[in-house]
Amino acid sequence: MSVRTRFAPSPTGFLHVGGLRTALYNYLLARQQFGTYILRIEDTDRERFVPGAVESLLRMFERVNLLPDEGPRLADGIVTQTGDVGPYVQSERLPIYAEYAKQLLGAGAAYACFCSSERLDGLRKQQEIAKLSTKYDRHCLNLPAEEVLRRLAVNEPHVLRLRVPEGETSFRDEIRGTITINNAEVDDQVLMKSDGFPTYHMAVVVDDHLMKITHVIRGEEWISSTPKHVILYRLFGWDAPLFAHLPLLLNPDKSKLSKRQGDVAVEDYLAKGYLPEALVNFVALLGFNPKADQEIYAIDELIELFDLTKINKSGAVFDQAKLNWMNGQYIMRKTATELVALVRPFLDAAGKTVDAALLEKICTIEKTRMERLTDIVAIVDAYVSVPTFDPAILVWKKADAADSRANLVGIRDHLSTVDETVWSEIAMVESSIKAYIEAKGLSNGNVLWPTRVALSGRAASPSPFELAWALGKDETMRRLASAIVEI
């Protein structure tokens, strides 16, 4: 049997980083086993309907390179669906759920409930006060059959509830082992709502079965409702898929990762200048680690090394500092040309125009200093226009103003005689300057420090060789001259 996994989000309009990890693990397993990775939209709550949510979700999957094999996809901006077991949007599957609901009803495995939400609320309150577990009291299960038929006949609003059988339910979780719960703890869950829509519990079981899902990989928050699903599989006479409940992603205070304590949407991270690959790499390692001593993994390595049984059981704090480091690693590994393309949208958004050739040079010499793509916005300023700075920083700690000034004059005079072709390579600029220093019997610090500051306007920056190379001869001479006046 070939592996079929699925990611089944509700279309809230954004992709949570926890959802990204869930989708990723589903994807990894499917790829590794040469199986199929499916996307299904769980939009059975009409009150939560967000227009355009599926489109933006798909666009996000496109950016993180996790597009599904089956399910909704974007073609020229229009949502279409591919696959043999569709539709993949639950709101388009209503007749299917109705049919299976009828089957359950006929078998006595489910029953109609006419209770008002007021009565249910009251019941819950009473149970809370009495410190009992809050469960439906089966009031409508005891209604006379004739009465039920009569009320159904006049279309009285009602829901369909699962009649939880006596006994115990246990299931094997690939990550945690066997989990058992007494059915007495399981509520007579609503399966079909009064508006004719199924609840999650009904839809997920019917769809996973019909879509031949072999592995249900989802968040830990679903563990407590899994017994309901297992009971349903049994009532339908179906084999349940394998379950794997992923540990939660946590805030620094160990609570469930929430918007309140920082960004949770993948979109937010991309907007802040994190690379999709870095985010995927980072999130992959939250709860799982393929090798003991490696941090950076290409997607193909993750596919190869992924192992459900190696996933951790305890929740993982989402550590921004480590994400920053990882993102920096990915930025460093980009070529300057790649980086230019990645960084461009951020410059555009900031309203900054930079010459393409100059930007590529800036990326070349600054990429080891960048943690996020947005860093480029501040970096670029010093190259595009002559920065203003306190002339005092032109003076090296081991020298004085007069010495620094003399060395600036010296280097300016030297460079003015140097042919412009020297500026074609960093190494050539470097050897020219170093040769000058040596010929004059000067020391590196006395010359290099003021030169570097004159070119960058910063106490900390790339080397003067790199700066001169990036700036070009004209601008280099201009900045040196200006610094000589200032000091």
Add this chain to the structure above:
RNA sequence: GGCCCCAUCGUCUAAUGGUUAGGACACGGGCUUUUCAAGCCUGUAACGGGAGUUCGACUCUCCCUGGGGUCACCA
């Protein structure tokens, strides 16, 4: 509160009865060096507690404690 899940450095984790408890981020020191970054070397830092089982427990069992999740006509 009931039920369920979980428990190694501050954080992400390795270890599957025998290790000086390893790696990574962060933090500190050093090397390199004109500065910063990168890189390299290095330091501080963990098995929640108590009983067992065993020649021997981070590893197995139980209890306690702590943390988390879940208790909707939301997913």
